[in-house]
Amino acid sequence: MFVTHFLIVCICLGTNVLAGVYTRSNSYPTTDAERLSLLDMDVELAKIEDTCLSSAEYEQMTGNRLKAILARGIAHIWVPESVAIIGFQEMRKVLKFSPPHPLQPYNGTEPTSAEMQSASTPEAYYDLRENSIPSRSKYAGEWLFPHNVATVIELLDARFPSIRVMFKKAFKAEHPKNEMVDKLVVDQLINEYSEIFEKIDSTTREMTSPRRKCFHAILNRKGRN
Numbered sequence: 001m002f003v004t005h006f007l008i009v010c011i012c013l014g015t016n017v018l019a020g021v022y023t024r025s026n027s028y029p030t031t032d033a034e035r036l037s038l039l040d041m042d043v044e045l046a047k048i049e050d051t052c053l054s055s056a057e058y059e060q061m062t063g064n065r066l067k068a069i070l071a072r073g074i075a076h077i078w079v080p081e082s083v084a085i086i087g088f089q090e091m092r093k094v095l096k097f098s099p100p101h102p103l104q105p106y107n108g109t110e111p112t113s114a115e116m117q118s119a120s121t122p123e124a125y126y127d128l129r130e131n132s133i134p135s136r137s138k139y140a141g142e143w144l145f146p147h148n149v150a151t152v153i154e155l156l157d158a159r160f161p162s163i164r165v166m167f168k169k170a171f172k173a174e175h176p177k178n179e180m181v182d183k184l185v186v187d188q189l190i191n192e193y194s195e196i197f198e199k200i201d202s203t204t205r206e207m208t209s210p211r212r213k214c215f216h217a218i219l220n221r222k223g224r225n
């Protein structure tokens with residue numbers, strides 16, 4: 001009798017412990033894709049942060065219309081705005097929505113809950129929210145034309161293809177293929193987007209900031225001329 005009870009107690013405890021382990025592991029990255037995307041990301045971000053863009057590359061961002069010294073002055077507005085749009089493009093692809101609409105200025109007013117509820121499709125709901133996602137700069141509209149963003153995106157894609165890949169990987173891990181898209185999925189992806197954007201943004205900000213290391217690179221170049 002005692003032995004049977006003892007066994008039952010043991011089995012129950014065992015199950016609880018297992019249950020505990022399973023529940024807990026849900027909050028950690030569970031799939032290889034998720035783990036990989038986290039791992040790669042740190043390495044890729046470090047590489048970007050460590051890059052000194054050349055004067056020619058800054059000039060390319062402006063379609064070679066401005067010399068480097070002016071181009072550097074505006075890169076801190078142009079680059080974040082372009083990173084944001086790369087994120088939107090990838091988010092729309094994963095959700096199988098149409099590509100981004102022509103660039104709209106950031107709208108700091110969030111849609112009301114009545115507006116969000118009355119959006120008839122997940123895509124209409126996403127369209128409503130995209131423009132007020134706070135990664136955009138309030139002032140960007142005064143600093144660039146939409147075609148400027150296209151040119152910067154071209155340079156970023158060529159120079160740092162990992163930026164697009166980081167967004168893509170994170171969205172695919174968050175939204176597995178064939179899962180139905182509803183407003184909740186859109187919310188989840190927008191949250192994921194915001195996290196990834198912040199990480200990339202702080203890295204590219206560091207890269208475009210007038211850091212000692214990059215200034216040395218310019219001075220050395222001047223010295224050689």
Ligand SMILES: *[C@@H]1O[C@H](CO)[C@@H](O)[C@H](O)[C@H]1NC(C)=O
Nearest residue numbers: 107108109110111112115128
């Ligand atoms: C900004 O968003 C709010 C809420 O969705 C909307 O009512 C307003 O018309 C938008 N403003 C512009 C300029 O698009």
